[in-house]
Amino acid sequence: xxxxxxxxxxxxxxxxxxxxxxxxxxxxxxxxxxxxxxxxxxxxxxxxxxxxxxxxxxxxxxxxxxxxxxxxxxxxxxxxxxxxxxxxxxxxxxxxxxxxxxxxxxxxxxxxxxxxxxxxxxxxxxxxxxxxxxxxxxxxxxxxxxxxxxxxxxxxxxxxxxxxxxxxxxxxxxxxxxxxxxxxxxxxxxxxxxxxxxxxxxxxxxxxxxxxxxxxxxxxxxxxxxxxxxxxxxxxxxxxxxxxxxxxxxxxxxxxxxxxxxxxxxxxxxxxxxxxxxxxxxxxxxxxxxxxxxxxxxxxxxxxxxxxxx
Amino acid sequence: xxxxxxxxxxxxxxxxxxxxxxxxxxxxxxxxxxxxxxxxxxxxxxxxxxxxxxxxxxxxxxxxxxxxxxxxxxxxxxxxxxxxxxxxxxxxxxxxxxxxxxxxxxxxxxxxxxxxxxxxxxxxxxxxxxxxxxxxxxxxxxxxxxxxxxxxxxxxxxxxxxxxxxxxxxxxxxxxxxxxxxxxxxxxxxxxxxxxxxxxxxxxxxxxxxxxxxxxxxxxxxxxxxxxxxxxxxxxxxxxxxxxxxxxxxxxxxxxxxxxxxxxxxxxxxxxxxxxxxxxxxxxxxxxxxxxxxxxxxxxxxxxxxxxxxxxxxxxxxxxxxxxxxxxxxxxxxxxxxxxxxxxxxxxxxxxxxxxxxxxxxxxxxxxxxxxxxxxxxxxxxxxxxxxxxxxxxxxxxxxxxxxxxxxxxxxxxxxxxxxxxxxxxxxxx
Numbered sequence: 001x002x003x004x005x006x007x008x009x010x011x012x013x014x015x016x017x018x019x020x021x022x023x024x025x026x027x028x029x030x031x032x033x034x035x036x037x038x039x040x041x042x043x044x045x046x047x048x049x050x051x052x053x054x055x056x057x058x059x060x061x062x063x064x065x066x067x068x069x070x071x072x073x074x075x076x077x078x079x080x081x082x083x084x085x086x087x088x089x090x091x092x093x094x095x096x097x098x099x100x101x102x103x104x105x106x107x108x109x110x111x112x113x114x115x116x117x118x119x120x121x122x123x124x125x126x127x128x129x130x131x132x133x134x135x136x137x138x139x140x141x142x143x144x145x146x147x148x149x150x151x152x153x154x155x156x157x158x159x160x161x162x163x164x165x166x167x168x169x170x171x172x173x174x175x176x177x178x179x180x181x182x183x184x185x186x187x188x189x190x191x192x193x194x195x196x197x198x199x200x201x202x203x204x205x206x207x208x209x210x211x212x213x214x215x216x217x218x219x220x221x222x223x224x225x226x227x228x229x230x231x232x233x234x235x236x237x238x239x240x241x242x243x244x245x246x247x248x249x250x251x252x253x254x255x256x257x258x259x260x261x262x263x264x265x266x267x268x269x270x271x272x273x274x275x276x277x278x279x280x281x282x283x284x285x286x287x288x289x290x291x292x293x294x295x296x297x298x299x300x301x302x303x304x305x306x307x308x309x310x
Numbered sequence: 311x312x313x314x315x316x317x318x319x320x321x322x323x324x325x326x327x328x329x330x331x332x333x334x335x336x337x338x339x340x341x342x343x344x345x346x347x348x349x350x351x352x353x354x355x356x357x358x359x360x361x362x363x364x365x366x367x368x369x370x371x372x373x374x375x376x377x378x379x380x381x382x383x384x385x386x387x388x389x390x391x392x393x394x395x396x397x398x399x400x401x402x403x404x405x406x407x408x409x410x411x412x413x414x415x416x417x418x419x420x421x422x423x424x425x426x427x428x429x430x431x432x433x434x435x436x437x438x439x440x441x442x443x444x445x446x447x448x449x450x451x452x453x454x455x456x457x458x459x460x461x462x463x464x465x466x467x468x469x470x471x472x473x474x475x476x477x478x479x480x481x482x483x484x485x486x487x488x489x490x491x492x493x494x495x496x497x498x499x500x501x502x503x504x505x506x507x508x509x510x511x512x513x514x515x516x517x518x519x520x521x522x523x524x525x526x527x528x529x530x531x532x533x534x535x536x537x538x539x540x541x542x543x544x545x546x547x548x549x550x551x552x553x554x555x556x557x558x559x560x561x562x563x564x565x566x567x568x569x570x571x572x573x574x575x576x577x578x579x580x581x582x583x584x585x586x587x588x589x590x591x592x593x594x595x596x597x598x599x600x601x602x603x604x605x606x607x608x609x610x611x612x613x614x615x616x617x618x619x620x621x622x623x624x625x626x627x628x629x630x631x632x633x634x635x636x637x638x639x640x641x642x643x644x645x646x647x648x649x650x651x652x653x654x655x656x657x658x659x660x661x662x663x664x665x666x667x668x669x670x671x672x673x674x675x676x677x678x679x680x681x682x683x684x685x686x687x688x689x690x691x692x693x694x695x696x697x698x699x700x701x702x703x704x705x706x707x708x709x710x711x712x713x714x715x716x717x718x719x720x721x722x723x724x725x726x727x728x729x730x731x732x733x734x735x736x737x738x739x740x
Binding site: 059061062063064146147148164166167172252253254255257258259260271272274275276277278279 | 395396398399402403417420421423424426560561563564565566569573576578700701702705708709710712713716718735738739
């Protein structure tokens, strides 16, 4: 057994001769402090992750343990039309949602940044969708966008034909993207508000003195100052967008829109791997692909940021 | 520190290997079917979305059972309707399946295959004669010997239609369509008269529709699906005709029973399946519709309506099988099914119960009229949903049907693809 180490006080304390106690510290002490966190991480993050990796190499089903099949599930994925539809939709979601969630909350944050009477109300109002349940949000938007819903009634009043927001494959996906952006605006707005508070006022004043207008000041002062926050928002929103489930599930229905054409990868995991006859092994293989793609997405965003900095 | 690293490495390898250890190990398989012995001990009874409306009934039922068998205690657990199959699968996979479980035949099939449902032919065969033959047989699984749940309540539903919409289209509201072909003709007329503003149906055809149209769903051995025959193609072709004419609601491809019910309430759809419970809902939420409501039998071209069967399964791994079997039989016996039927619009599966005056004598109310008509049709009803037809198969069929309706493939191609996909899933189920 290793001998206990002696911690010593500062030189001043040593001079004090007993003003501070010398403590014994066991080598296991840090582990004891870390143990609860490690146990929780191991049980709820590491174990499920490893379990998913292992399951992806088996033909496990809900009630049947299954056998090791190597990469057979991944080979089957390559020939599964629904997998490619899911990959396409999840990727489109990233492309559609991320730019909006990087830019719009920044503009919103600029609007509500100013300290004018009543601005707290608007900040809270913009944040409300963030705390609302996604199911409630989804249902409200389904009512609004229904063929006989409020939006179509307004369009009809204006003489236009009703739009199939919830029956057309692409419009369903676009509508779901709109809901995701709407619900996420407030969350990212708060992050931007914190970043904007750290932008030196003098820079804006100097730019204004030099004759820069509002747009120019935004592009040359604000954007560079919050660039690292924009990267963070891009990274967070791209991972969240690739893993989208609720919005599309609620708007497209459990079958994933007409002929399943709006299915996303996570919806496919849910549909394939759950229930009494669920193919857990195959669903795990799809989950592994989702994990790999999100890691690649994060790396791409971070690399782009590093290049910019260089 | 080498020791810590070694410990970490061992832990990491264990984490990797532990999940693998589950692979290849079969289920219990050796659970006994012997349910004889003293009725005693604690058992758990799980129902499906019944507590909200029938708390008093079930608490009384359980109290009576515990009085009859003083050494027993029944813990009642009720699960919400949403995600019920997922809840059962989590319990089954985790070894926490209750002793007595409320199931439908399609839920029983995978549980029986995994050795988790008790074979009642062996464990409780003496009770078979108490139930309708068809009801007892409804929990038999193709390819397996035995019966895996007590039949509980049966259900069927009338079809509601909006008389005023029929009138506006020049159709006789007192002569509603009875067969699929009559529905299709009426639907095209309504769509034509309203310029596609009113659809007659709001859902794409399901496996039950194929059954009611007279399409054979599986081969005789129950080893492969067969709904892609000429009659199946004909049904889908007619649905495509309706979809093109807007006689089938444009949102049918993504509809759920709830969304189509709402469309019927708003008058956007002329016909919708339902149950006697819906009448109160119409009265409250759509009084204008209630005044014009028409009630008719389910559409069928075979002469046999569809019947939904509920059952009570006994967990084959229960430690208290005598008590579990006794309780499942107690809940589903003739007297208790009859008393439950009087609480709600369901029908008993016990022999002779449907001849009770409650199901045969008119009293002039709509509720009674619906109940009597349904009870009458139940005597020849068929549970068209194959017990091996899983949720994944329903999705495959729905997706292929949607492609046909959109014109992306022919009805024949769609059904061939659906049958191929369902057969593949059937093989994977083992």
